[in-house]
Amino acid sequence: MSPFVAGVDADVRTTGRESEPEVFMGQILDNEPLSRTDIAFQAPTQIKFGVGKLANLGEELQIEDDLGDLARVVLITDAALAGLGIVDRIRSGFHGSHYDLVGVFDDVPSDSDVRAVDAAAAFVSENNAEIILAAGGGSVMDTAKAAAVVATHGGRVSDYEGLYIVPGPCIPIVAIPTTCGTGSEVSGGAVIKDHDARTKVILGSPYLFPRMALLDPELLRSLPAHLVAYTGMDAMTHAIEAFVSTDREPISEAIALRAVEMLADNLPLAVADRGNTDALSKVQIAASMGGIAFTNAVLGATHAIAHSIGSLHGLHHGLCNAVALPYVMEYNLRTCPARFAALALALGAERAGRTDAEFASEAVERVRSLNASIGIPGTFEGLGLEGDDATVGDITDAAMNDPCLAFNPRPSEYADIEILVRRCVTGAS
Amino acid sequence: MINYYTRDWVEAVVSRLRESAEFRSAARKLNGTFVFRVLDGPGNHDRMTTWTFRSGECVDWTYESAATPWEAMRTAEYDNSWIMRSTCPYEMMADLNRGDMSPVRALASPRYQVEGRKTMLLQMMRALNLWNELAAQVEVVYDHDSA
Numbered sequence A: 001m002s003p004f005v006a007g008v009d010a011d012v013r014t015t016g017r018e019s020e021p022e023v024f025m026g027q028i029l030d031n032e033p034l035s036r037t038d039i040a041f042q043a044p045t046q047i048k049f050g051v052g053k054l055a056n057l058g059e060e061l062q063i064e065d066d067l068g069d070l071a072r073v074v075l076i077t078d079a080a081l082a083g084l085g086i087v088d089r090i091r092s093g094f095h096g097s098h099y100d101l102v103g104v105f106d107d108v109p110s111d112s113d114v115r116a117v118d119a120a121a122a123f124v125s126e127n128n129a130e131i132i133l134a135a136g137g138g139s140v141m142d143t144a145k146a147a148a149v150v151a152t153h154g155g156r157v158s159d160y161e162g163l164y165i166v167p168g169p170c171i172p173i174v175a176i177p178t179t180c181g182t183g184s185e186v187s188g189g190a191v192i193k194d195h196d197a198r199t200k201v202i203l204g205s206p207y208l209f210p211r212m213a214l215l216d217p218e219l220l221r222s223l224p225a226h227l228v229a230y231t232g233m234d235a236m237t238h239a240i241e242a243f244v245s246t247d248r249e250p251i252s253e254a255i256a257l258r259a260v261e262m263l264a265d266n267l268p269l270a271v272a273d274r275g276n277t278d279a280l281s282k283v284q285i286a287a288s289m290g291g292i293a294f295t296n297a298v299l300g301a302t303h304a305i306a307h308s309i310g311s312l313h314g315l316h317h318g319l320c321n322a323v324a325l326p327y328v329m330e331y332n333l334r335t336c337p338a339r340f341a342a343l344a345l346a347l348g349a350e351r352a353g354r355t356d357a358e359f360a361s362e363a364v365e366r367v368r369s370l371n372a373s374i375g376i377p378g379t380f381e382g383l384g385l386e387g388d389d390a391t392v393g394d395i396t397d398a399a400m401n402d403p404c405l406a407f408n409p410r411p412s413e414y415a416d417i418e419i420l421v422r423r424c425v426t427g428a429s
Numbered sequence B: 001m002i003n004y005y006t007r008d009w010v011e012a013v014v015s016r017l018r019e020s021a022e023f024r025s026a027a028r029k030l031n032g033t034f035v036f037r038v039l040d041g042p043g044n045h046d047r048m049t050t051w052t053f054r055s056g057e058c059v060d061w062t063y064e065s066a067a068t069p070w071e072a073m074r075t076a077e078y079d080n081s082w083i084m085r086s087t088c089p090y091e092m093m094a095d096l097n098r099g100d101m102s103p104v105r106a107l108a109s110p111r112y113q114v115e116g117r118k119t120m121l122l123q124m125m126r127a128l129n130l131w132n133e134l135a136a137q138v139e140v141v142y143d144h145d146s147a
């Protein structure tokens, strides 16, 4: 017996082979082999969290060696946030500091657009911005990232489409999220819609990571309950999909699993009461954790389907994820039951002596209950879609070409995804 | 016309890679060995090709084939010095080369397997896309009996 085990009253299991030492075995995940033998993890964005942190914005920037000597700041945001007073709050956050808010671009549409990127980039250049503040949701932060690329390196946003195309560092971005889901504040990606061409420009580069993410739950107080629910479930989907993806690795895994637990424990509280500072804070932090997890471990079929339904039917990204998530989890269950059993624990289910295979489906049930508790419908029919062949076929066609699908743990052919999409739409098995 | 996935085809692709200034410039960071296993192909043969790059220049390549199922090749362990090894049926490779199947659809399929340094592959994506484009420009016959 190992000296570490002798005399210790613990659950000790052996591998069953005489020559191998007895080992402690964890109770959260089984000791499966690494699904990747080659890992590169990156999370370069500095995260600063604090209730009321925005009021100390100047100090938080000034203390950083690389930001302290810069002065000219441009704010990128949207009209709704400007109407809610974000500009004044940022101005007062700079009060007493040397930072100069030289311009405010508040013309980002709710659904990012290449023209908004061009206009924002021109605005950044005209104002000789040294720091870009991006205060808003995913559309604002992605627009700011793309504008920083164009303002720094010239050309059009489409010149930088793809992975690892941006040639070098850009004007630093301080991301100030006002929703609790996209994870864009900690990611190296940006998705910009080209509404004229009805396409998306997707950029991915290490130079797109914001320099800093400033998380202040005060900024979530005015977010309507349904948007807390939608964006929070987007974050939940990031964490769950990263936890089971083909590109999962232990670093993201740890971050993702804790994010799932924090969201499960706090999202219903935050949806019910934006006065609940602790719940809002944890949802906001968990959303950034989900962002870090999926930036490294990527996503899966839920996002492939949500992207497709979102663009074909104009539904909110987080809402689409929330509806599709339990169906996709069910579809993936048997591929990695131990992972879903761990998720079930994080989501609050009682194992009660059940094996991973028996317990795994509890994760799906917990997500269904969570959805119901925050007003998310059980199917896309509940959102007005029809389960006819043409609707299902169009969604399936788009999902089959979404890069996220390549990272789903269960390999899939067209017919598999078609059945899965039909289930998401109608609920029928 | 050249028969697809034969020695002649590999030679034709390699010469295009070597002649393309655009590829050499975009592929400056392309280094290391890429291995492709193509199963159940024409002539009832499996195939394996290797392509080795140094700063974007294709400095070495191999083409081998043997009767299906070529067990030694199919069961060979992955070598960690490679950048990647992909394995798929000939029909899928042909669909990809014809543009009838998107790379995402192949990657999501249980019939397509990729091993290796995925993050590095993503970093090389621009060069890999150009490599695919140049390969697809070679005029080929898919339905043949050569191996």
Ligand SMILES: [Fe+2]
Binding pocket: A182, A234, A238, A303, A317, A321
């Ligand atoms: Fe998402």
